[in-house]
Amino acid sequence: MEKKSIRFSSWWNSSSEATSCEDVSEVQQKESQVKLVANENQVVNDDQIEDENPWQTGIHQFNEEQVVRRSSQTRKPNPRYTNAAIVVDEQSEPESFEEASQIVEWVGAMEEEINALQRNQTWDLVPKPSGVKPISYYDETFSPVAKLTTVRVLLALAANKGWSLWQMDVKNAFLHGELDRDIYMNQPTGFQRKQHPEYVYSSLFVKMVDGKLAVILVYVDDLIITGDYEDEIVQIKENLSIRFQMKDLGYLKHFLGLELERSEDSVILHQIKYSTDLLKKFGMLDCKPIATPLEPNFKVCAHEGKDLKDATMYRQLVGSLIYLTLTRPDIAFAVSVMSRYMQNLKKPHLEAVRRILRYVKGTLGQGVTFKKGEEYNLVGYCDADYAGDHDTRRSTTGYVFMLGSGAVSWCSKRQPTVSLSTTEAEYRAAAMASQECT
Structure with a gap:
């Protein structure tokens, strides 16, 4: 009897990550009453920084004994930051099963995932064998993934050619194949069988016809589909939906936490929501x-x-x-x-x-902007400092590659060994950049 494994996202585990931000949440609650902003040129003395909670120092200093009266004057936003105005009251994603179980939409999504796995007869529920250590649900499965550089290259190509971008999602990210051994896995949190809660559960494709392209990029259970061979793309979607439990998400807007804004002449890749959540956290x-x-x-x-x-x-x-x-x-x-x-x-x-x-x-x-109709050439730049790291005296390599109007690959990395001259440091940077473009 063959068993197969699958892993879910990290919010299944009620880890200590949620509690590690309690101090930050308390600071944010206090800041809703009092906000003190330091001057841009303010220098904070090390002796003034408390070890217990350094995140309350510097920009966000708070003293419970202080009382600050808010000004009643109406303040207009600085025009310099008008493009950064966004809505920040959106509900953030839950970080544990306990949080997700309180949200109707997340409960429905989890039940849909479990039902799809059961329809496919993914597992058999069996008693846990002695001496066997079950894997955690969704922690140790290896799935096809595309490099993020490949994602950006595909977006640059689609923007340059004016192709539409679609996204599909496999309802259950699962390894469809034969395993050469039995795999045992814990039941997912919140979906254990009541009768036996202690039991365990045992990247870029291209098709060209007559000069027309249909391209599929796979990242675990997320698919990006694009190209100018629209008849073939429609057929691909139908075939995938017959073979697997698929969800057609329409035009591409979000992918792996990245956001996509599409206009008539450009595609903008950014992380505004992620940045805002990071600042809030x-x-x-x-x-x-x-x-x-x-x-x-x-x-x-x-x-x-x-x-x-x-x-x-x-x-x-x-x-x-x-x-x-x-x-x-x-x-x-x-x-x-x-x-x-x-x-x-x-x-x-x-x-x-x-x-x-x-x-x-x-x-x-x-973010990164890819424009339509630009000259579609791959251009790269590389550079290096010399002994820029004061601790190891190693140099730092930096490179960026542009495809059309936007950057598709970049890196800033300390070199593995000490260079004896600026020439050696520059050659190492050129070698690293050459490896990336080939």
Whole structure:
């Protein structure tokens, strides 16, 4: 009897991530009554920063004994940030099963997923064998995924040619194939069988005809379909719906947390909602914007400044910023630098990351734009500093590739070895860029 495995998204697990943000939520509640914004040029002394909760310092300092009277004067928004005006009251996605189970729409989606799996006879419910460690539901399945660079290249091509973009979703992300061993898996939270709650449950395709293209990009259970061979695209959709439990999501608007805005002459890829949720989560939604992600001639070292007792939130923030670089090449260098200090966190590192958030606040509307009808050539640029890392004396490589009017691939990464000259550093950067374009 063959068993197959599947993994669900991380909000199935009621992990400690939700509770790790309790301090931030308390700060946000207090800030709804009192908001103090530091001057852009304000310098925060290390001695003034408290170890217990460093996220209440700097931009968002709060003193319970202070009483601040709000001005009754009507303030007009700065025209410089008019393009960043967005609605921020949207309901955020639940972070655990307990939260999702309180929302009717999420309960319906979960039940639909479970029903689809049962219709396909995905598993058999069996007693847990002794000595077997079941895998967590949706934690350890390997699925076909496309590189994000491939996603951007496909969007650039579709924008340049004026092709429509459609999205389809497989209702149950599941490995359709034969397994060579039995796989045992815990029942998903909230859907355990009442009779036996302790039991366990045992990337780019192209078709061309007469010069016309139909393209399918697969990322686990999400599909992007585009091309100018519209008859074939319609047939592909019908065939997929017959073979699998599919959901036609219409024109592409959201993909892997990325947002897509389509006009007659361009496609804009951005993460406005993700950026806003990030600022809200870390109590920086009302911070004062700043013009650059890092100070000019910024220098940081691994051992300067006081230690922070808890680096958990810093690591969460840097990880979130890394995901934001999928559509924001302008912060790639700054985030790359600050990600080097995840294991040895100091207070100056915290202040530098806080500055990146202030820059994000002022540039919420930015993303990558792909225009229609532009000259469709691949152009790349690369550069390197020399011994820019003060701790290791290693150089940093940076490159960006443009396809048509928009960037499709970029990177800022510290080189693996020390270069003995600027020439060597430049050659290493050119070699890394060459590997990316081939």
